[in-house]
Amino acid sequence: MRTYRTLLEQKIRERPQTFQEFVDFAEAFAREHDEPGSIGLRHLKRIVAGQKASGEPIGPTLQPATVRLLERIFGVGIDVLLSPPQPPELDEKQRPERDTLEVAAAFDWLDARAGWQPGASRSRVRSRLAELDLARLVDAGVRRARVGRTAVARALVDYYGESGVYRADVEGADILTSIVTRENWLDLACPLDGVHDRLVFAEHGGQHDLLSEAEASAAVLRLAESVMLTVRFANLPLYRLLDVDLSRRRMHGNVGVVPFVEYALTADLLERELVDAVALGHSVRRMPLRDRYLPSLEAVHDLRGRVCAGGVLALCAIARPQDRGRGDADYVLLVQERSSRVLNAAGRLAVIPKGFHQPLTDLRGEAAVGATIRREMEEELFGRLDVDATSADVRSAAPMHPGRWSLPMKWLAEEPGRLRVECTGFGLNLVSGNYEFASLIVIEDERFWQEFGGQIEANWETTGLRLYSSLDGDMVTDLISQEAWSNEGLFALLQGLRRLREIGGDRVSLPPVAWRLD
Numbered sequence: 001m002r003t004y005r006t007l008l009e010q011k012i013r014e015r016p017q018t019f020q021e022f023v024d025f026a027e028a029f030a031r032e033h034d035e036p037g038s039i040g041l042r043h044l045k046r047i048v049a050g051q052k053a054s055g056e057p058i059g060p061t062l063q064p065a066t067v068r069l070l071e072r073i074f075g076v077g078i079d080v081l082l083s084p085p086q087p088p089e090l091d092e093k094q095r096p097e098r099d100t101l102e103v104a105a106a107f108d109w110l111d112a113r114a115g116w117q118p119g120a121s122r123s124r125v126r127s128r129l130a131e132l133d134l135a136r137l138v139d140a141g142v143r144r145a146r147v148g149r150t151a152v153a154r155a156l157v158d159y160y161g162e163s164g165v166y167r168a169d170v171e172g173a174d175i176l177t178s179i180v181t182r183e184n185w186l187d188l189a190c191p192l193d194g195v196h197d198r199l200v201f202a203e204h205g206g207q208h209d210l211l212s213e214a215e216a217s218a219a220v221l222r223l224a225e226s227v228m229l230t231v232r233f234a235n236l237p238l239y240r241l242l243d244v245d246l247s248r249r250r251m252h253g254n255v256g257v258v259p260f261v262e263y264a265l266t267a268d269l270l271e272r273e274l275v276d277a278v279a280l281g282h283s284v285r286r287m288p289l290r291d292r293y294l295p296s297l298e299a300v301h302d303l304r305g306r307v308c309a310g311g312v313l314a315l316c317a318i319a320r321p322q323d324r325g326r327g328d329a330d331y332v333l334l335v336q337e338r339s340s341r342v343l344n345a346a347g348r349l350a351v352i353p354k355g356f357h358q359p360l361t362d363l364r365g366e367a368a369v370g371a372t373i374r375r376e377m378e379e380e381l382f383g384r385l386d387v388d389a390t391s392a393d394v395r396s397a398a399p400m401h402p403g404r405w406s407l408p409m410k411w412l413a414e415e416p417g418r419l420r421v422e423c424t425g426f427g428l429n430l431v432s433g434n435y436e437f438a439s440l441i442v443i444e445d446e447r448f449w450q451e452f453g454g455q456i457e458a459n460w461e462t463t464g465l466r467l468y469s470s471l472d473g474d475m476v477t478d479l480i481s482q483e484a485w486s487n488e489g490l491f492a493l494l495q496g497l498r499r500l501r502e503i504g505g506d507r508v509s510l511p512p513v514a515w516r517l518d
Helices: 007-013 019-032 041-049 064-074 097-114 120-131 134-145 149-160 213-228 260-264 269-280 288-293 297-301 369-380 407-414 447-455 473-480 487-503
Strands: 165-170 173-180 186-191 197-201 237-247 250-259 310-320 330-338 349-351 354-356 419-429 435-443 462-469 513-517
Touching (some): 007 064, 019 041, 019 064, 237 260, 310 447, 369 435
Antiparallel strands (some): 330 462
16 A cells, blocks of 8 residues: 655656656756756655655755756646645546556445445445545554554553463563464574475465444445545455465465455454554453454464465575775665555564565466565565556566566576575464564675665665664664564564574674563
8 A cells, every 4th residue: 555745756656666767767857858957866755755854844945946847847836746645536537547446346345245235335435535634644643653563562462362472582671572473483494495485375265254334334444544545555466374384494385365455454454453542542452353353362373264464574684795994794684664655564664575475477376485575575675666566557477587587686596595585484463463474585695785785775665774784783682672663574583683693604793582482
């Protein structure tokens, strides 16, 4: 899902272009049209926010030449470009074709699952939309963002108990997460090469009960808010986990598929319900949606009896050579600050890459966890737009065919030993019941950083990247303690650090991570 801070940001993304691609386009446009204005990448990122870090509008501070260049490119005044996009009317005839199909799919799904007559959900969303206030929605988002990771984890322990909950001791600090796991699900060191990770697609329809009035009302509200906030989702299939069998260096299991809209309008609503209860000081012992979808640990582990979608996320460590200013040879560790426009872990810290486990074109061929990891590397680190299904239609029959790889990915594949991709742990996230494959990406050849380090740039899902040295144990310890983490992101970080300490040699001086299960 995606929201836009300004109309300018929306127009750039709809072209579709990355910020760097738009900067290059604007430079060429200025030359061709004899415009003196110019825009750098960092400048553009500040402009599309519409305001300074202090909250003051950025428009009055722009150079006249920059204003004229933007207005000429888009044919819209700068005041309009820097204002939030207007909430669209709920009129499919005025929406882009793809958005029309996705909204129609959501309405059809809700009509069927709620037992309503065709068109009823559209009418109810329209009525709910008329009642919403944009300022209150923004305030609610700010309130949720203030709820820390530990508060979420503690609330879930209060609801489910501590059995199987992943905790870690780091330099004397007790780290609690919302991940439930088992001893044989941790420290897997399983190569994600399609041989050791054998997830198999198996059709599984399953029976679905009709939604209760409370469940249907929550789905209506989610759709209305998505329209109000100009949030967009791509109704692509997600893999749902049916069963899994894990041991060190071995991963077997079966997956089916579920439409994204079913996940977004059911299981994904649990996080908001929980965070609102914590933020408002309400009891977490009785939450209507959680009581219905995930009432107990038994229900959490009943994979076939519920919609269990999930994701893959990896700590990325890239070897760097010795540097006169930085010091000895190390690994640079990448951490992302998630955008407020994403569905999952919005506004939180997370490892990168991170994404839903889902196919693009081949249900059977893309079921392996490693397939999603490599696709997310291309999208989130190496800038490939054609594998981002949320920004454009996927027209390629084989988006991850070697002939379409980016230059960094081709370089990594040229020689064995340059790239290590492993699963370090598996767990079920109590926040929404998602399964999480925590992984580690290690680029072992330090020449990669010299040649491609300057090309690594996160996509729209990220508001910023942080770099940490594997030799700076104090900084990494401080990073672990930060409340801004998503629970699944911290789980992947901790498991990745454990494995990197095993294999990193002299490049690593990281704090020891000792996990335990209560």
